Amino acid sequence: MRPLDHEFLSAQQAATHQLLHAIQHDRLAHGLLFVGPQGAGKSTLSLYLAQKLLCPQGHESPNLSGCGHCGVCHRVAQKSHPDLNWVLSEKRREAENESRETSSKKTSDLTIADIRSLCQSLLLPPHEGRAKVAVILDAHRMTPQAANALLKTLEEPRPNTHLILVAPSKDSILPTLLSRSQVVRFRPLQSESVANLLEHEGLSAEEALQRSVASDGSIEQARSQTHLSVEETKFLLDLLSGSEAERVLQLASWGQDREALTHLLAGMVDLLAKEVHNPQPTWLPSTQKHLLLSIIEATVEAQNRLRKHGNGQLVVEKLFLNDIPVFSANPRTS
Ligand SMILES: [Zn+2]
Structure with a gap:
């Protein structure tokens, strides 16, 4: 087993044990529902489970x-095994391909056509012997028609066929699907686990630690932390160390460009996380350093509000004029 695999499985120990226990006692349900926050390792564990079920030596491990x-x-790791169905919503397909051109024309849902073709392929026996595994990422994005089309497959499963639904929470899934699935819960990763995973992926120990602090328990969030340009960094530092009047002035042009705002807030979390570990603070008076974690929290909250279609201008005004205190009354240490 590679160290990275071990790290991931031990980070989600409860989920791993639940699945192993079910397999060892021959009680693994045909329908599984993996629930938990984004970046907690649900799709990674789906792949490990698929390897366990499909690998000729899987039952010996x-x-x-x-x-x-x-x-x-x-x-299986490449998602190219014929007995592994990896079903993505249109939104996730686009995210994985990084092509945004079609987003306005296509739905972000999992449609009845997606699910019907999956169900048909699950009716056929395995291509290579042991089992068939289907993983439906973003199962909460199924249209009601698609969910209904899946019901029959869940109710009358073929032998050795396993269906893994992946969703952020139980509430996001139709009760009819929920009642036919074995629920496996994933918790946000400990920041120590995130740091270890990033280190195994090749980041320096220092960088891994910095990113893990602001990861919110999500390996995806930690991986995708944004790096700001010199100008953007200067802009943010001026804003953070400015008086209230200066902040009001600088904020006037914010909130128009949602994408730029998302980028800046993500970069700001990164910047603040670095400040936590910086023995020589770059903008915060050293007497105020204890406030950093609450400022990071406020910024992450602002990111969440923006994601939930909050008004960009209101989000930054609340963040900089309400949530983050003005520090300029104190001597600056720069
Ligand atoms: Zn193998």
């Missing part, structure tokens, strides 16, 4: 994984 070396394990 004491861990929730296949042998990790054979062609089957390799193709």
